[in-house]
Amino acid sequence: MNKEVIGKLRRILPSAAVVEDxxxxxxxxxxxxxxxxxxxxxxxxxRTTEQVAQVVxxxxxxxxxxxPRGAGTGLxxxxxxxxxxxxxxxxxxxxxxxxxxxxxxxVVQPGVVNLHISQAAAPYGLYYAPDPSSQMSCSIGGxxxxxxxxxxxxxxxxxxxxxxxxxxxxxxxxxxxxxNPAGEPIGLDLVGxxxxxxxTFGIVTEITVRLLPKPQAVKTLLAAFHSVxxxxxxxxxxxxxxxxxxxxxxxxxxxxxxxxxSVYKAGYPLDAVAAxxxxxxxxxxxxxxxxxxxxxxxxxxxxYDVRVxxxxxxxxxLWLGRKGAFGAMGRLAPDMITMDAVIPRxxxxxxxxxxxxxxxxxxxxxANVFHAGDGNLHPLILFDxxxxxxxxxxxxMSEEIMKLCVDVGGSLSGEHGIGxxxxxxxxxxxxxxxxxxxxxxKQVFNPDGxxxxxKIFPSRRGCTEIGKxxxxxxxxxxxxxxxxxxxxxxxxxx
Amino acid sequence: MQMEAIIKExxxxxxxxxxCIHCGLCLSSCxxxxxxxxxxxxxxGRIYLMRAFDEGRAKITDSFxxxxxxxxxxxxxxxxxxxGVHFGHMMEEMRGTIVEERPAxxxxxxxxxxxxxxxxxxxxxxxMLQLYRASGIQSFVRSSGLLHRLAPRMARAEALxxxxxxxxxxxxxxxxxxxxxxxxxxxxxxxxVMNSMMGPINRASVRLLTAAGFDVxxxxxxxxxxxxxxxxxxxxxxKGMARTNIAAFPVQKLDAIIIxxxxxxxxxxxxxxxxxxxxxxxSKVKDITEFLASTRIFERLxxxxxxxxxxxxxxxxxxxxxxxxxxxxxxxxxxGIQFVEIEGADQCCGSAGIYNITQNELSMEILDRKxxxxxKAEIDVLxxxxxxxxxxxxxxxxxxxxxxxxxxxxxxxxxxxxxxxxHH
Ligand SMILES: Cc1cc2nc3c(=O)[nH]c(=O)nc-3n(C[C@H](O)[C@H](O)[C@H](O)COP(=O)(O)OP(=O)(O)OC[C@H]3O[C@@H](n4cnc5c(N)ncnc54)[C@H](O)[C@@H]3O)c2cc1C
Ligand code: SF4
Ligand code: SF4
Numbered sequence: 035m036n037k038e039v040i041g042k043l044r045r046i047l048p049s050a051a052v053v054e055d056x057x058x059x060x061x062x063x064x065x066x067x068x069x070x071x072x073x074x075x076x077x078x079x080x081r082t083t084e085q086v087a088q089v090v091x092x093x094x095x096x097x098x099x100x101x102p103r104g105a106g107t108g109l110x111x112x113x114x115x116x117x118x119x120x121x122x123x124x125x126x127x128x129x130x131x132x133x134x135x136x137x138x139x140x141v142v143q144p145g146v147v148n149l150h151i152s153q154a155a156a157p158y159g160l161y162y163a164p165d166p167s168s169q170m171s172c173s174i175g176g177x178x179x180x181x182x183x184x185x186x187x188x189x190x191x192x193x194x195x196x197x198x199x200x201x202x203x204x205x206x207x208x209x210x211x212x213x214n215p216a217g218e219p220i221g222l223d224l225v226g227x228x229x230x231x232x233x234t235f236g237i238v239t240e241i242t243v244r245l246l247p248k249p250q251a252v253k254t255l256l257a258a259f260h261s262v263x264x265x266x267x268x269x270x271x272x273x274x275x276x277x278x279x280x281x282x283x284x285x286x287x288x289x290x291x292x293x294x295x296s297v298y299k300a301g302y303p304l305d306a307v308a309a310x311x312x313x314x315x316x317x318x319x320x321x322x323x324x325x326x327x328x329x330x331x332x333x334x335x336x337x338y339d340v341r342v343x344x345x346x347x348x349x350x351x352l353w354l355g356r357k358g359a360f361g362a363m364g365r366l367a368p369d370m371i372t373m374d375a376v377i378p379r380x381x382x383x384x385x386x387x388x389x390x391x392x393x394x395x396x397x398x399x400x401a402n403v404f405h406a407g408d409g410n411l412h413p414l415i416l417f418d419x420x421x422x423x424x425x426x427x428x429x430x431m432s433e434e435i436m437k438l439c440v441d442v443g444g445s446l447s448g449e450h451g452i453g454x455x456x457x458x459x460x461x462x463x464x465x466x467x468x469x470x471x472x473x474x475x476k477q478v479f480n481p482d483g484x485x486x487x488x489k490i491f492p493s494r495r496g497c498t499e500i501g502k503x504x505x506x507x508x509x510x511x512x513x514x515x516x517x518x519x520x521x522x523x524x525x526x527x528x
Numbered sequence: 529m530q531m532e533a534i535i536k537e538x539x540x541x542x543x544x545x546x547x548c549i550h551c552g553l554c555l556s557s558c559x560x561x562x563x564x565x566x567x568x569x570x571x572x573g574r575i576y577l578m579r580a581f582d583e584g585r586a587k588i589t590d591s592f593x594x595x596x597x598x599x600x601x602x603x604x605x606x607x608x609x610x611x612g613v614h615f616g617h618m619m620e621e622m623r624g625t626i627v628e629e630r631p632a633x634x635x636x637x638x639x640x641x642x643x644x645x646x647x648x649x650x651x652x653x654x655x656m657l658q659l660y661r662a663s664g665i666q667s668f669v670r671s672s673g674l675l676h677r678l679a680p681r682m683a684r685a686e687a688l689x690x691x692x693x694x695x696x697x698x699x700x701x702x703x704x705x706x707x708x709x710x711x712x713x714x715x716x717x718x719x720x721v722m723n724s725m726m727g728p729i730n731r732a733s734v735r736l737l738t739a740a741g742f743d744v745x746x747x748x749x750x751x752x753x754x755x756x757x758x759x760x761x762x763x764x765x766x767k768g769m770a771r772t773n774i775a776a777f778p779v780q781k782l783d784a785i786i787i788x789x790x791x792x793x794x795x796x797x798x799x800x801x802x803x804x805x806x807x808x809x810x811s812k813v814k815d816i817t818e819f820l821a822s823t824r825i826f827e828r829l830x831x832x833x834x835x836x837x838x839x840x841x842x843x844x845x846x847x848x849x850x851x852x853x854x855x856x857x858x859x860x861x862x863x864g865i866q867f868v869e870i871e872g873a874d875q876c877c878g879s880a881g882i883y884n885i886t887q888n889e890l891s892m893e894i895l896d897r898k899x900x901x902x903x904k905a906e907i908d909v910l911x912x913x914x915x916x917x918x919x920x921x922x923x924x925x926x927x928x929x930x931x932x933x934x935x936x937x938x939x940x941x942x943x944x945x946x947x948x949x950x951h952h
Binding site: 053055056057058060061062064066068077079105106107123125126128145147149150168170171172292293295296297298358359360361362363364365368369370418 | 542546547548549550551552553554555556557564565566567568572573576577580585586587589591592595606607608609610611612613
């Protein structure tokens, strides 16, 4: 990297906040998806919005690609420095700036850990609802970028439903504020555009989130089944009965094996072929009946063991087990990739059977643990990256799984984003016109393509390319933005 | 599983770093990552570097060494990791390799290699320390700022020096008889730091053990457990110390080997990872709180203690040995005590062996965060079961101008025994 640039960066930031050492850069060559690696040229650690803006302006001046990074738990390669350049690491901007109890909002910096918001709000009986399984580590900035979900998003909605306002450094280094902390947005709701833009529309430097009062009562159930069909049927029946569970999670036998061997041992039944973790919450009154109704549905579908957690401790354990599930896969194989796709709930059994066959054909183990309530599938494919043939198989198998999900009427991502991993699959679900529209929106926010390049869109279309050929007026783009707001094409929710 | 079996398995098994699946769930449990927010100062990043080194993609450069030694070896990451990564063991091996290739930081090297393994040298060193304090030179040096200008690290290390209880109880007798009906026989591991700097703690420990009905023997040939050397990567030195210790204890005749320093306890329990033939010895090792909680000591806690008392988990107790409830259970059994749970009690205080000397700035930042939480808890007494942590908290209390007594849990328990003339 250009010495002049490093010198200038060191004028913006303390010397130790600019990392250029090769060994240190090595750990930034990948995020939560180590299948793809590329070493950035520099990593910087700003503490203020102004510093972020200055770094961005400098990168613009020298035409250096740059990208934001949170905790690096992303699973689609969003924080991968595809073209090298500068990684802007936001983990030192990790302060909770204020909690407004009356209005139930919190203002936080992007590096704050998701779970820490709920912990800080707990004394006031409040919490931050979206709860990705990585919540003990992932940053709220990363959540905003990926529009992350979690088990409880079935009832409470994804990240986008909980973000009221943001401060953002644009791709050219201006500092802007979007949204309205007090409630309904005025003018265009651009916050909704930024949430889920995967770090390609700007760098979010401050976030106003909605807090919810903790539900008065919660009931958590664990139901064990001898077959996937019975388990899936239960999911459909619960929803058909008009019950709105706050969470409805599926775990299979392999997952149970890994979790039960780990520090997050939760007492999942080791002999089950599949199990459901079901939670309902709300007012104390009536909850018992709802819970009984669920037990009844499970039994009718031949669940051989249905347990209702008797206290908070048991509840917490059941959830820790679920949340540790991805990580526990290290017990079964040295490497894993977490697939993320959405399918219509009714197609669950056949898709799982097909994946099982694929697993046999490729000779790679697969575990399944996912948000069954909204059909958000997460096949975890196990492999060993030291063997090149296995790595190649991974690419083949993941592509087959994606195609399968799309074929049954599903989509590419439920919550982990497209990032680098799935950009070439976008053609499977979007038409040329769809993609062009999205790219024009990107053009507005990221006109030079320097911010987090080579993400989301199929490789053959460079973003700058489209800039050369289009003469779309700003008014037209505004309309497209609005069109996009009406439906969020990247994140299909059921 | 037998430790020996684990070792055999390890000889054939693939590298330990393969257990890490790069999920990042450990990140926020790591004290250095919480402060620095840099991947190379996180468990995941350190493992990544170890793997890169093994695969020939990284070399042992200055920065590599720095990030490995910046690790507190607190093992909070092991408690958080769903994949069951053996982080502590990997780190010790990595440091071993580093030390083979490059000398350890000089302070650590000299002290660990030339002082800690030899009880008499250590005693000598602490006697000199005591003299130094008594002579008043200390206050002169402190106020003149001489040390601050010459060697800031040494100056800070100097402030960490404990109030030495050298005269009282440096040497224990070799045998103590059980009070009342005898329940069994245990041996007491004195630990070098405890023995020379924390006499009253050792005496309180022995009193409690005899009060609980155990004969206590204190083998004279025992030496430092070797933990500090091992954490610093001096594996051969540590192995030699382990061998001497194992030979010093008549394991078959004992119900347990009791240790009151968490760091040493974790080390003694893990001798089998270091060498063969240590399994029987290690299986008998018990932390004093772990052991007492299973005895009839509860009936003996009679004297009331009317104070607000907090407890802080030493990393090598909670993460290293999985001991969390026993010390709390014991403390809560003291009549009249108001036990306060401190927020983040399971997080490292930043002392970790001699870390507060070798990585002072970071250690202080970690400590500051910790002291803020302790201040919030509004306690009179803080109990914690590891000498390094006790020093660190005493220093922290001084730095923050707090009126806080920092003790080992056994000291409070011994006070509650009554008829004691041991006070602080
Ligand atoms: C074990 C495990 C479990 C997971 N469980 C879930 C789950 O249940 N639900 C779910 O949705 N996801 C889950 N994930 C995926 C991941 O945790 C989320 O995508 C999370 O939001 C990423 O946050 P991060 O801080 O790690 O971001 P990073 O990985 O660092 O970055 C992710 C993306 O966000 C961008 N970005 C980061 N910070 C900012 C910012 N301040 N402004 C703009 N862009 C930014 C980056 O450029 C990148 O494109 C899981 C991951 C793991 C490893
Ligand atoms: S939690 Fe365990 S598996 Fe996950 S990154 Fe940390 S050490 Fe690796
Ligand atoms: S042992 Fe402690 S300091 Fe070292 S990596 Fe693990 S959590 Fe961090």
